[in-house]
Amino acid sequence: MSIRFQLLLVALATLVLPWAGCQYARELETALRVAQENALLASADTIARALSAQPARVFPSADDQAFKSAQGDLYVFPLHGEPLLDGYRDDWDIPADLAPLASSDRLTARLQAGMTERYLFLYIEVDSDHFTPQPGNVHPATDRFDRVDLHVLRPDGTTAAYFFATNAPGLIGAQSVISGADGVQHTASEPRIQAFWLQNSQGYHLEARLPLSLVGPRLWVQATDGRSGARAGFTPTEAPTGGRLFLTTPDLGDLLATFIRAGTRATVIDSNSLKLGAAGELHPRDLGETAESGHSWYRRFMAVDTSRWPIAASLPGRLEGKSVSTALAGEPHAEWLRTGSQELLLSAAAPVVVEGRVRGAVVLEQAGDQLLDLRDRALRRLFNFTLWAIGVVVIFLFGFATWISVRIGRLRSAADSAVGNDGSIRLSMPESGSADEIGALARGFERLLARLNEHSQYLRTLGGKLSHELRTPLTIVRSSLDNLESEGLREDQRKYVTRARDGATRLQSILSALGAAARVEESIKQAERVSFDLRDLLATAVGAYRDGFPEARFELEVPPEACFMRGAPELIIQMLDKLIENAVDFCPKGGLIGASLSRSSDHYEIAVANDGAPIPQAMLGRLFESLIEQRQGHDDKPHFGLGLYIVRLVAEFHGGRALAANLSQGGAVFTVMLPLI
Amino acid sequence: MKKLIAIVEDEPALRDNYAAALGRQGYQVKTYANRRLAMQSFVSHLPDLAIIDISLEDEAEGGFDLCRELRALSAELPIIFLTARDSELDAVSGLRLGADDFLTKDVSLPHLAARVAALFRRIDALRRPENSAEIVRRGALCIDAEKMQVTWNGAPVTLSLTEFWIVHALARNPGHVKNRQQLMDAANVVLDDNTITSHIKRVRRKFQQIDAGFDAIQTVYGMGYRWVE
Numbered sequence A: 001m002s003i004r005f006q007l008l009l010v011a012l013a014t015l016v017l018p019w020a021g022c023q024y025a026r027e028l029e030t031a032l033r034v035a036q037e038n039a040l041l042a043s044a045d046t047i048a049r050a051l052s053a054q055p056a057r058v059f060p061s062a063d064d065q066a067f068k069s070a071q072g073d074l075y076v077f078p079l080h081g082e083p084l085l086d087g088y089r090d091d092w093d094i095p096a097d098l099a100p101l102a103s104s105d106r107l108t109a110r111l112q113a114g115m116t117e118r119y120l121f122l123y124i125e126v127d128s129d130h131f132t133p134q135p136g137n138v139h140p141a142t143d144r145f146d147r148v149d150l151h152v153l154r155p156d157g158t159t160a161a162y163f164f165a166t167n168a169p170g171l172i173g174a175q176s177v178i179s180g181a182d183g184v185q186h187t188a189s190e191p192r193i194q195a196f197w198l199q200n201s202q203g204y205h206l207e208a209r210l211p212l213s214l215v216g217p218r219l220w221v222q223a224t225d226g227r228s229g230a231r232a233g234f235t236p237t238e239a240p241t242g243g244r245l246f247l248t249t250p251d252l253g254d255l256l257a258t259f260i261r262a263g264t265r266a267t268v269i270d271s272n273s274l275k276l277g278a279a280g281e282l283h284p285r286d287l288g289e290t291a292e293s294g295h296s297w298y299r300r301f302m303a304v305d306t307s308r309w310p311i312a313a314s315l316p317g318r319l320e321g322k323s324v325s326t327a328l329a330g331e332p333h334a335e336w337l338r339t340g341s342q343e344l345l346l347s348a349a350a351p352v353v354v355e356g357r358v359r360g361a362v363v364l365e366q367a368g369d370q371l372l373d374l375r376d377r378a379l380r381r382l383f384n385f386t387l388w389a390i391g392v393v394v395i396f397l398f399g400f401a402t403w404i405s406v407r408i409g410r411l412r413s414a415a416d417s418a419v420g421n422d423g424s425i426r427l428s429m430p431e432s433g434s435a436d437e438i439g440a441l442a443r444g445f446e447r448l449l450a451r452l453n454e455h456s457q458y459l460r461t462l463g464g465k466l467s468h469e470l471r472t473p474l475t476i477v478r479s480s481l482d483n484l485e486s487e488g489l490r491e492d493q494r495k496y497v498t499r500a501r502d503g504a505t506r507l508q509s510i511l512s513a514l515g516a517a518a519r520v521e522e523s524i525k526q527a528e529r530v531s532f533d534l535r536d537l538l539a540t541a542v543g544a545y546r547d548g549f550p551e552a553r554f555e556l557e558v559p560p561e562a563c564f565m566r567g568a569p570e571l572i573i574q575m576l577d578k579l580i581e582n583a584v585d586f587c588p589k590g591g592l593i594g595a596s597l598s599r600s601s602d603h604y605e606i607a608v609a610n611d612g613a614p615i616p617q618a619m620l621g622r623l624f625e626s627l628i629e630q631r632q633g634h635d636d637k638p639h640f641g642l643g644l645y646i647v648r649l650v651a652e653f654h655g656g657r658a659l660a661a662n663l664s665q666g667g668a669v670f671t672v673m674l675p676l677i
Numbered sequence B: 001m002k003k004l005i006a007i008v009e010d011e012p013a014l015r016d017n018y019a020a021a022l023g024r025q026g027y028q029v030k031t032y033a034n035r036r037l038a039m040q041s042f043v044s045h046l047p048d049l050a051i052i053d054i055s056l057e058d059e060a061e062g063g064f065d066l067c068r069e070l071r072a073l074s075a076e077l078p079i080i081f082l083t084a085r086d087s088e089l090d091a092v093s094g095l096r097l098g099a100d101d102f103l104t105k106d107v108s109l110p111h112l113a114a115r116v117a118a119l120f121r122r123i124d125a126l127r128r129p130e131n132s133a134e135i136v137r138r139g140a141l142c143i144d145a146e147k148m149q150v151t152w153n154g155a156p157v158t159l160s161l162t163e164f165w166i167v168h169a170l171a172r173n174p175g176h177v178k179n180r181q182q183l184m185d186a187a188n189v190v191l192d193d194n195t196i197t198s199h200i201k202r203v204r205r206k207f208q209q210i211d212a213g214f215d216a217i218q219t220v221y222g223m224g225y226r227w228v229e
Helices: A003-052 A252-257 A322-328 A369-416 A437-486 A491-514 A516-526 A534-548 A569-586 A643-653 B012-024 B035-044 B062-073 B088-096 B109-127 B161-172 B180-186 B193-210
Strands: A074-078 A109-115 A119-127 A147-153 A159-164 A170-179 A185-199 A203-211 A218-224 A231-233 A245-247 A264-270 A275-279 A333-338 A344-354 A357-367 A530-533 A553-557 A564-567 A592-599 A603-610 A657-662 A668-675 B004-008 B028-032 B049-052 B079-083 B101-104 B135-138 B141-144 B149-152 B155-157 B217-220 B224-227
Touching: A003 A264, A003 A333, A003 A344, A003 A357, A003 A369, A109 A231, A119 A147, A119 A218, A147 A203, A159 A185, A252 A264, A252 A275, A322 A333, A322 A344, A322 A357, A369 A437, A437 A491, A437 A516, A437 B012, A437 B109, A491 A516, A516 A569, A516 A643, A516 B088, A516 B193, A530 A534, A534 A553, A534 A569, A534 A592, A534 A603, A564 A569, A569 A592, A569 A603, A569 A643, A569 A668, A643 A657, A643 A668, B004 B012, B004 B035, B012 B028, B012 B109, B028 B035, B035 B062, B049 B062, B049 B109, B062 B079, B062 B088, B079 B088, B079 B109, B088 B101, B088 B193, B101 B109, B101 B161, B109 B161, B135 B161, B141 B161, B155 B193, B161 B180, B161 B193, B161 B224, B180 B193, B180 B224, B193 B217
Parallel strands: A074 A109, A074 A245, A553 A592, B004 B028, B004 B049, B049 B079, B079 B101
Antiparallel strands: A109 A119, A119 A203, A147 A159, A147 A218, A159 A170, A170 A185, A185 A203, A218 A231, A264 A275, A264 A357, A333 A344, A344 A357, A530 A564, A592 A603, A603 A668, A657 A668, B135 B141, B141 B149, B149 B155, B217 B224
16 A cells, blocks of 8 residues: 555545534533523422422322322313313314213213303213203113213202213203103203204214303213213212312413523422313523524434433323333422433423422423534534545545655656666666655665675675685696606606696686686776777677577678777677677577677667576666676576676677567666767 | 806795796796895896896786886896786787896796797897807798898897797798697797787788888687788
């Protein structure tokens, strides 16, 4: 992987910035939430204390017994407008919360009560597959027909019984049973209590209206099916302690409204969690700009996990939840709830304590959306900033990495080409002036190259030195042998002397080969330049090689015209000798050696090709160095890798250069370029 | 009377070997390890032939100095440089200082003895009247093998012993190509190709000093040299 992409990956580490930002935003949100809880709880507590100071206004009835729907206790919703008596409760401005009427038989009936300033409204649904009308001349005690009985404990303590029944659905009045003088019970109409009987496919609805003046603290409702006689509901005889009406406290809403501010809903409940009064709206006004930020995509990643929060119960008549139950147990408590949508609700409840008893609680509710908005705004800014920052960092790092890799690339290509194909070493490196590590690396390369150069210089002269230093001891050996022979040896002794002489002779030829380069350098110093015909020289030389190397075939290719140049022909001949010897060594027996001379605009090119094995790639650039040996010689002549070095020396003397290359069709070619002048 | 040969050589083993070989040939040999000892002796009594190494003990060019001093003492004393140094420059310097021959230590003892004998023969021949039987004439060239003298158009060409033998080998069979090995054999010397080349070059130059148009020695590239008339 290139440095550029490595750094790009490193740049990805900056993604930790938005992550940290999110963590911070979360912390922020948590802190805000706690603060909101505390504030709301404090408000709730304040309101609760204020209310406990005036218990009469909050709890007008001294009765704080438990609400028992099993005994027919009934919660009366406050109605703000007076509904039409039409058998439908659609115009009641409260949610439907019909309480089932308890029934030992299989009669299903439901009941809801509402109250305006003057009337108590009852809405009763009875499931009945058969309508049994009231007979014309009715005997209420004995006749069977569909009826709804209503017992009312009047404010004066007496109990009145009414029933609703009809032979034709529509607006009806309540009837009361009167015992006639004859002892027979008759019905009498009670026009102050009116109802609308609506028949439908499931049964009938009854919407009834009673003046509050007729209604006391208790009211029992019982529905009776005319055909089966099944009943649902209660009568005073069945449930003498039941049938209580739980009313909301009048004007409590107004009182509460003075305590709260917009966006908060305050509810006062009694000890049965039934609402006594409420004020305020959760979403009084849209906060304008908050709407569009509602579904920021990053909220998905960042939001505090609310999935385990309880869902806010939505009951029209009562409040539920942990905060409510805790407050009713005497402790203020706040909790976060989810409403059905993804909106959050904070509910804080504080007990209202009157004379040491918890009579109810104040529950304040506030939408959590404001918090979300706050957080979202902070997050969005954070995201925008960090995205910008990341972009800038990535671009900067990428540019920086490109710069670095360009510099390293420059250094690398310089290092690759530091040792030329002709073995020359370039000592200077790019970037070596820089003060940083790359500059240090370049300087390191330079030092390395300088030492390599020293080393190759040393190798260049090593042969000559060795040959020189070994010559004297060798001469001692040879002259001693000469003397020994002259002393007159026995035949068996002579054998050993002959062997020693052979060895010395071989040693001498080795030394001579070792010193060859030094001598060529010497003769280059002495060389004189003359003008001569290179074509002629090449032709005669190749003629001589044909005789000299009968095991190889020679091909010669020269231009038709004479090729004059100034130079030292004997050096050129030595160079050719080395090139041809080298080619012969490379060639298999009977191999083809192609020598050619060609002329280009500014130089002559002498090429000697052989069809032997290719040169290993790593060797190509080093062949022309001193003491570099690339072949396994198949003769017993000593090889020190000086031949091609001599070629290079001669080529350089003429201002030219020597190159080696492999041929695509096999074999290798050694080329010497000599400038025309 | 035995000829006295002085060997100035700092390598004792080599010195003794040379002395033994030459002694066997019937020469009287005196050996010296350095220039000072040699000069001390030479001042009082000159040898008939001096064989000198170039580097003598701590003097890298002591042999050259010795040669110069010897030449000052005697213009005719034959001097042979016998050295491990085979550079062209050393050979040229040595011959320029008036040495009669320049041999590398590759030379074998029999070769050395032959050289010494040849030098003495030349000196002796120079002192005797001309013997036409030993004279080779090739156009302007005249070689007296006895005296080892060469003239071109009657003018003497001062050749070293090696050079003489090279010219002799070439001129004896004009037109025949002599390769380097053959020339080395003729000169009784072990040289490498390069040295032959430089010898030929020097020979040409010596002839050209007398006759600028001299081109009788022709290079046959890749093979050797021949004498053309």
